[in-house]
Amino acid sequence: MNTSSTSKTLRYQELAGRLADLIRQGTYLPGDRLPSVRQMSQQQGVSISTVLQAYLLLENRAMIEPRPQSGYYVCARGQDQLPEPEMSSPGRDPSQVSLHELVMMLMRDSNNRSLVQLGAALPNPDFLPLRKINQIISEIARNSGVSAHEYQFPPGLEALRMQIAQRAVLSGCSLSPADILITSGAVEAVDLCLLAVCRPGDIVAIESPIYFGTLQTLEVHGIRALEIPTHPRDGISLGALEFAIEHNPIRAVVVISNFNNPLGSQIPDDRKRELVELLARHDIPLIENDVSGEIYFGEKRPLVCKSFDKKGLVMLVSSFSKDISPGLRVGWAVPGRFQAQVEWLKFTLSASSPTVSQMALAQFLESGGYDHHLRRIRREYARNVELMSGAVMRHFPAGTRVTRPAGGFVLWVQLPGQVDSLELYKLGMAGGITLAPGHVFSVTQQFSNFIRLNAAAFNYATERAIEQLGEMTRALSGS
Ligand SMILES: Cc1ncc(COP(=O)(O)O)c(C=O)c1O
Numbered sequence: 427m428n429t430s431s432t433s434k435t436l437r438y439q440e441l442a443g444r445l446a447d448l449i450r451q452g453t454y455l456p457g458d459r460l461p462s463v464r465q466m467s468q469q470q471g472v473s474i475s476t477v478l479q480a481y482l483l484l485e486n487r488a489m490i491e492p493r494p495q496s497g498y499y500v501c502a503r504g505q506d507q508l509p510e511p512e513m514s515s516p517g518r519d520p521s522q523v524s525l526h527e528l529v530m531m532l533m534r535d536s537n538n539r540s541l542v543q544l545g546a547a548l549p550n551p552d553f554l555p556l557r558k559i560n561q562i563i564s565e566i567a568r569n570s571g572v573s574a575h576e577y578q579f580p581p582g583l584e585a586l587r588m589q590i591a592q593r594a595v596l597s598g599c600s601l602s603p604a605d606i607l608i609t610s611g612a613v614e615a616v617d618l619c620l621l622a623v624c625r626p627g628d629i630v631a632i633e634s635p636i637y638f639g640t641l642q643t644l645e646v647h648g649i650r651a652l653e654i655p656t657h658p659r660d661g662i663s664l665g666a667l668e669f670a671i672e673h674n675p676i677r678a679v680v681v682i683s684n685f686n687n688p689l690g691s692q693i694p695d696d697r698k699r700e701l702v703e704l705l706a707r708h709d710i711p712l713i714e715n716d717v718s719g720e721i722y723f724g725e726k727r728p729l730v731c732k733s734f735d736k737k738g739l740v741m742l743v744s745s746f747s748k749d750i751s752p753g754l755r756v757g758w759a760v761p762g763r764f765q766a767q768v769e770w771l772k773f774t775l776s777a778s779s780p781t782v783s784q785m786a787l788a789q790f791l792e793s794g795g796y797d798h799h800l801r802r803i804r805r806e807y808a809r810n811v812e813l814m815s816g817a818v819m820r821h822f823p824a825g826t827r828v829t830r831p832a833g834g835f836v837l838w839v840q841l842p843g844q845v846d847s848l849e850l851y852k853l854g855m856a857g858g859i860t861l862a863p864g865h866v867f868s869v870t871q872q873f874s875n876f877i878r879l880n881a882a883a884f885n886y887a888t889e890r891a892i893e894q895l896g897e898m899t900r901a902l903s904g905s
Pocket residue numbers: 547548610611612613614637639682687715717744745746747752756757
């Protein structure tokens with residue numbers, strides 16, 4: 427771990443995170459005895475009190491237990507986590523989206539540096555390769571002359587599209603650079619894809635809950651949203667989607683296939699194939715957002731639905747915002763059979779994406795450090811998600827539920843009883859903490875007792891903020 431993240435995450439939290447990983451991976455099984463405090467301190471080169479604090483943290487999370495005169499033992503499985511929320515159950519009718527006031531309020535919060543930022547799903551700046559990117563940008567400014575200032579008309583810089591095409595193999599796709607269109611982030615890519623296939627008043631089926639940016643795009647274009655029940659681990663219900671297709675003129679489907687924001691769910695790869703086949707039978711385009719696909723916690727990169735696409739109906743969308751730099755504003759679309767239409771829309775609406783950003787990303791990817799960087803941040807995010815989940819378990823009242831994300835860095839928390847997350851949001855703001863209330867992730871009211879927490883950074887301040895939020899939730903629930 428580099429020094430900047432070490433300074434923000436306390437040593438004992440790091441040790442606890444590493445031990446939690448070992449317990450989750452089965453290196454230590456239920457009933458196993460952990461090394462003694464002294465042994466652990468020598469093995470890890472940390473003080474006795476750091477080990478004691480780490481063991482206490484794991485004990486509080488019910489992952490280990492002390493036995494008198496004997497040491498610390500791994501608890502029986504199942505006790506170490508809160509229950510998960512259940513499959514969502516939205517209504518069966520499409521709705522007009524109208525959420526922009528709430529969303530703009532959250533956007534403003536995310537710029538306020540005096541708040542503990544648990545609201546916006548921003549990556550941890552310590553986990554972005556900013557030094558290297560800045561160095562590359564300086565070199566471009568020094569050496570590239572006019573080329574850095576020319577438009578890169580659609581489909582965008584070829585060197586970058588080449589790099590994206592090469593990486594796509596890892597998610598099961600075989601693409602040529604000509605299949606890829608560079609956009610200004612994933613948000614623009616989703617927007618262009620939706621515009622290419624929908625008109626105002628059309629119905630689009632979406633996961634429930636879903637990233638509020640997608641809802642905003644639907645709102646802007648007057649497209650109606652039909653929410654489909656979605657499981658917090660496996661994603662969209664294919665049975666419910668099929669039912670919806672049979673009863674509604676669905677124009678397109680949008681999913682965040684790997685690590686839905688806010689759920690952290692991942693559609694299993696065989697179900698991705700079924701989803702693509704289902705939509706192919708009905709000739710319905712699928713807009714697949716894979717913006718967090720590289721931040722997986724498992725052994726290997728999950729596939730994308732696009733890898734099963736035989737008819738050119740899947741429009742894959744992603745960006746470098748989660749793992750390299752959100753501010754460079756570079757994303758891409760692989761629009762399949764809608765390529766010409768999406769390129770025309772891109773040219774018409776914004777001409778080109780920033781050239782310097784595209785050059786910098788192409789050079790960064792060519793330089794070969796990306797995989798190493800990704801390996802590191804996957805570990806860090808997995809640990810922070812685990813630590814924040816543990817903090818929620820310690821500090822929130824009984825009846826709270828929390829997701830177990832397979833990747834990304836957000837947690838979706840169901841508050842007990844009828845606690846209104848907007849009330850919690852207001853109390854949190856008064857206490858200097860921002861969070862994302864569940865209301866913005868749906869056009870129905872079904873998530874008014876949910877919050878999304880950004881777990882990208884976990885440190886002393888976030889632990890305290892979670893503690894405060896837990897107390898506020900307790901007060902609101904009357905428990
Ligand atoms: C699912 C999803 N899509 C898109 C975005 C925004 O992506 P970009 O910054 O590349 O436009 C986010 C950011 O939080 C996201 O979570």
